[in-house]
Amino acid sequence: METKAPGGGYLRQAWLVIFLGLLYGGALAGVQTSLGPRIEQNRRAETYRVIPQIVPGADAAQTTELTITGRDGKPSRVYRVHTAGGQLAGWVLPAGGLGFADRIDLLVGLDPELHAITGIYVLDQKETPGLGNFISSESFRERFAGMSAGEPLMVVKENPTAGRNEILALSGATISSESVANIVNTAIDNLREPLRGL
Amino acid sequence: MDTLISLLQIGIGAAIINNFVLHYFVGICPFLGVSRKVETAFGMGCAVTFVISIAALLSWTFTYFILRPGAPLPGWVWRVAGGDPATSVDLSVLSYIMYIFVIAASVQFVEMYVRKFFPPLYKSFGVYLPLITTNCAILFACLEIMKNLQDPTRLWGLHEALTLALGGGVGFTLAITLMAGIREELDMCDVPKPLRGPGISLLTAGILAMAFMGFAGVDKSVADALKRLTENGTPRVEHRTLNTEY
Amino acid sequence: MSNHDPTALERLINGILPENPVYRQLLGMCPTLAVTGAVKPAMTMALATAFVLISANCMVSLIRGLLRPHLRILVFTLTIATFVTIADRVLAAYLYEMSKQLGPYVPLIIVNCLIISRCEICASKQSLPVALADAVGVSLGFALALGSIATVREVLGSGTWFGLAVLPSNWPNWGIMVLPPGAFLTLGILLGLVEWLADRRRKHVT
Numbered sequence: 001m002e003t004k005a006p007g008g009g010y011l012r013q014a015w016l017v018i019f020l021g022l023l024y025g026g027a028l029a030g031v032q033t034s035l036g037p038r039i040e041q042n043r044r045a046e047t048y049r050v051i052p053q054i055v056p057g058a059d060a061a062q063t064t065e066l067t068i069t070g071r072d073g074k075p076s077r078v079y080r081v082h083t084a085g086g087q088l089a090g091w092v093l094p095a096g097g098l099g100f101a102d103r104i105d106l107l108v109g110l111d112p113e114l115h116a117i118t119g120i121y122v123l124d125q126k127e128t129p130g131l132g133n134f135i136s137s138e139s140f141r142e143r144f145a146g147m148s149a150g151e152p153l154m155v156v157k158e159n160p161t162a163g164r165n166e167i168l169a170l171s172g173a174t175i176s177s178e179s180v181a182n183i184v185n186t187a188i189d190n191l192r193e194p195l196r197g198l
Numbered sequence: 199m200d201t202l203i204s205l206l207q208i209g210i211g212a213a214i215i216n217n218f219v220l221h222y223f224v225g226i227c228p229f230l231g232v233s234r235k236v237e238t239a240f241g242m243g244c245a246v247t248f249v250i251s252i253a254a255l256l257s258w259t260f261t262y263f264i265l266r267p268g269a270p271l272p273g274w275v276w277r278v279a280g281g282d283p284a285t286s287v288d289l290s291v292l293s294y295i296m297y298i299f300v301i302a303a304s305v306q307f308v309e310m311y312v313r314k315f316f317p318p319l320y321k322s323f324g325v326y327l328p329l330i331t332t333n334c335a336i337l338f339a340c341l342e343i344m345k346n347l348q349d350p351t352r353l354w355g356l357h358e359a360l361t362l363a364l365g366g367g368v369g370f371t372l373a374i375t376l377m378a379g380i381r382e383e384l385d386m387c388d389v390p391k392p393l394r395g396p397g398i399s400l401l402t403a404g405i406l407a408m409a410f411m412g413f414a415g416v417d418k419s420v421a422d423a424l425k426r427l428t429e430n431g432t433p434r435v436e437h438r439t440l441n442t443e444y
Numbered sequence: 445m446s447n448h449d450p451t452a453l454e455r456l457i458n459g460i461l462p463e464n465p466v467y468r469q470l471l472g473m474c475p476t477l478a479v480t481g482a483v484k485p486a487m488t489m490a491l492a493t494a495f496v497l498i499s500a501n502c503m504v505s506l507i508r509g510l511l512r513p514h515l516r517i518l519v520f521t522l523t524i525a526t527f528v529t530i531a532d533r534v535l536a537a538y539l540y541e542m543s544k545q546l547g548p549y550v551p552l553i554i555v556n557c558l559i560i561s562r563c564e565i566c567a568s569k570q571s572l573p574v575a576l577a578d579a580v581g582v583s584l585g586f587a588l589a590l591g592s593i594a595t596v597r598e599v600l601g602s603g604t605w606f607g608l609a610v611l612p613s614n615w616p617n618w619g620i621m622v623l624p625p626g627a628f629l630t631l632g633i634l635l636g637l638v639e640w641l642a643d644r645r646r647k648h649v650t
Contacts, residue, residue: 401629
């Protein structure tokens with residue numbers, strides 16, 4: 001077995017660790033400076049890329065990001081979306097909440113007067129493959145387009161009545177569908193009044 | 199009440215529904231290696247829970263104050279050193295290194311504690327106690343906490359981080375103890391030769407994972423039920439028919 | 445002690461099948477089960493692990509003369525954590541979607557017992573070419589293991605391979621294969637298969 005080195009010996013033995021620490025720290029700083037902006041751009045692009053799908057006529061490049069305080073008192077990020085000509089095309093609200101399996105993150109699009117929902121886009125979900133999974137599909141998302149933002153959405157299992165803010169649930173995935181509707185309702189309820197004030 | 203409901207969701211989620219071993223696949227090495235006897239397995243589970251909680255406490259503190267984008271401490275140092283106060287300092291590239299050191303320190307601490315207060319337990323653990331450092335479950339808990347400290351509009355507090363850690367540890371203990379019980383029985387069975395040892399353990403784990411899938415949606419139902427009790431109203435969405443489809 | 449240390453070439457070939465890290469040594473199980481739902485993320489993970497393993501082995505081999513006995517694990521861990529951070533950042537910069545899909549499993553490479561054990565057993569004692577060959581062999585073995593499991597799970601679970609459809613569209617996707625139980629069951633059965641093959645080989649040789 002080795003003998004313990006006297007007091008100052010630890011520092012001498014640790015010089016390699018300290019040197020490596022500085023070397024690696026420098027390498028990581030270099031990596032962060034060179035790749036950091038690109039990663040940030042990727043993160044932004046994830047949201048901006050789909051904005052034209054949520055708010056028709058929007059130009060993703062003409063989007064501004066704002067942070068406002070919702071009715072629940074917490075800060076929330078919203079996106080003000082413009083057309084290529086510079087007119088206000090609508091608003092996009094990030095929303096999230098608990099789904100059937102895990103957290104669901106989505107974006108809700110509202111028209112400029114905050115009267116109607118223009119569309120939704122599911123960013124992240126881990127629902128059951130083959131059943132709840134389909135909340136990301138085009139056919140489920142378009143059920144939200146045109147619904148009124150003035151009253152809560154209701155989810156029904158069959159024959160949605162026109163004009164009554166009803167969404168047809170996915171067959172075999174009622175809870176996932178309801179979760180999405182709940183998340184949309186909560187987000188609109190939380191942010192509509194503060195947005196009116198802008 | 200809202201915080202309590204969300205804590206319950208996080209805790210039940212981590213322990214049962216998204217069980218660390220059977221859903222997220224972290225902590226498999228001890229799960230397969232240490233689960234031969236129920237007592238050892240339970241002891242290992244408790245040790246891991248202990249380490250995970252300490253590691254979560256330390257990593258939340260470091261991440262909140264130092265490592266996240268826009269953290270207060272580096273920002274203060276930057277301003278004192280004369281930097282531009284408008285830029286936010288982001289030290290998150292050092293996260294992984296920080297976490298692994300935090301975990302190694304937690305394991306050292308737990309090892310000293312167990313050696314002092316439970317010597318026979320320490321002897322029975324042998325080499326497995328320091329090996330907890332390479333247990334994916336602990337690093338995974340730290341990573342989950344880091345993930346929830348990235349968005350400034352949705353930051354986790356210490357209570358949520360600790361609930362995740364405790365829930366994860368309890369879930370790990372549950373899974374490993376169940377596995378040990380089953381393996382004790384399997385030792386007396388006639389397992390085909392190629393499958394003896396890790397093979398049959400993995401197949402058993404697969405069936406256990408299937409069983410745990412049945413818990414999906416429990417946290418949401420509990421949360422909804424509690425909300426209904428406290429807010430004295432119905433949730434925003436109506437069912438037309440009463441029977442659910444799951 | 446064997447009468448000669450394995451040469452570089454022997455180490456390379458050893459790592460692929462005879463001492464395959466997943467099937468024979470049972471190391472690195474966590475990513476093996478987690479990312480093998482489809483072949484694309486599995487191969488990305490294998491690539492990331494290969495990068496970390498090869499870099500860490502080379503680095504440790506270069507400084508092997510300076511390592512102190514009771515600080516070496518610290519040095520290994522520091523080295524591995526740094527390379528994993530680099531791999532993670534590069535993935536986030538150039539393969540953002542894949543990085544999101546792999547999620548927390550890329551940083552979990554740090555605690556992949558495979559890498560620390562190769563550093564300890566081989567790189568800290570052998571010269572650079574030998575350590576390099578060892579790392580390459582083990583990386584190939586790991587990729588083989590991940591690829592085989594991912595192939596089974598993706599073909600049976602989604603009817604595709606690397607995203608391209610290989611089964612007729614009326615194949616009822618075995619959803620269980622893509623979910624956690626499928627991972628355990630697939631690995632268990634394949635492990636049994638490899639064990640059986642190795643056993644037969646042993647009986648043939650003796």
